[in-house]
Amino acid sequence: MGLEGCTAQLDGAVPGTGVDGGLSTPTPPSTPTVGDPSAARSGTPAPSQRIRFVPTAVVLPGGAHAPVLPAGTKDGQLQVPSGARRVGWWDGGAQAGDPFGSIVLAGHVDTKEEGLGFFARLRKVEPGERVTLTAADRRATYRITTVRSVPKDALATRSGAFDQTGDHRLVLITCTGPYDAAAGGYADNLVVTATAEGFAE
Amino acid sequence: MQKQRVVDRLRPVFSRISGPVIGRSVLAALAALVPLLLATPSQAAAGASLYLVQGLPGQSLDLSVDGRQVAAKAPAAKVVGPIAVAAGQRTITARQGGKVVIERRVTVGSGGSLDVVIHQPAAPTGAPVITSYNNKLDAVPADKAAVRVAHTAAVGPADIRVNGKVLFANVANGESLDVVVPAATYRVEIVPAGASSPVVLGPLALPAKAGYLTRVFAVGAPASKTMTVAVGTIKLAAAGSQKPNLVNTGTGGQAAATDRSPLLVLVLLAGLAGAVAVRRVVRR
Structure with missing residues (x-):
């Protein structure tokens, strides 16, 4: 068969492209004919390798903690997981431990069904207090630097909350200000920023 | 088991295509193709990619994988690949003018991507070594770049300074x-660990391309002024979503009821206290 010639021309470098029936078994590695060389060295991560992780829980000042789930953007709006106690991690941003960019968490201040949400606690936090992100055996600690409110329509354009080019920082977002259900709910976002204390572990 | 179910699912399809006159043998032949179709994904996964990095300045190397030559007279800092190979143990040979410079065995996992660097050890007079690095092909957000910097130069432990600050400390041969950074061009310098001079390499402009893994190998020896970098890129899958315009995290309004401005709260409290006082007065 002509196809076999084709396969031969590929020198076996691309397994699984032929149709000669030899396919159902993995391509046998061509045995080296040059004796049995010793193994190459395996490169290792330097001790200064940074750990990065997607958080699965957040611990606020005072010790209260809540689960964190990945949250995407749909039609321009961050899809914060439903449930007053659940917090969303924006999947387009930094991970904990990265050297640059904001790691963004957003959570409910309240919901119609459940009342006050987990991030209602952000209204009480102060600069200097600590926030910890965790995942399995990973953790990263941040120290709060600023707490401020911005008009909701200026969050993306003027607050820099989603900026990925600056130094690494944690940005916690919820809602605040006057509430008007007819006008889209809360007027403002409460934005808490925190800087990393050491490296993620 | 799996095979049988697929054949059953395909049978009506074949029947429709071929009409009622479909012969038993035709069906059997088609059925015989099914394991081939099923085998394809696992076959693909059994493959792997190698990249060979020529990290010996001053030499031009003929490089081969399992005895098959993949590059002739590769100059220093040349990255050869991707070379499709079967997963498992592969033999890498570097020759100069027909003479074997070094030959080593590397192991690459199914579906894996491996950089194989032929380079000097930390001691400039040492015999060449081969070090392999697994490429992490995790997806990154669209505006980010994955970067891996490897120390494969004939020099002691080094600090890697990025845009003027030590991003990676004390990296040995x-x-x-590995790091994920915003896509941009970075100014990179390599200096002896714990010192800011003499600069071993750089400063050089390192473009970290959005959506790619950029691998940077420092090769050569400062002693012989042959320090340089080999750079290769691999496209990564995209992860994550774009920046939101809006974050709406309050749908109840309950927080607003309790969360007036402190001044307002004071006014309310005062009002409340006043009301209580009035009530007390009235009760008397």
């Missing part, structure tokens, strides 16, 4: 660092 054979070690590497």
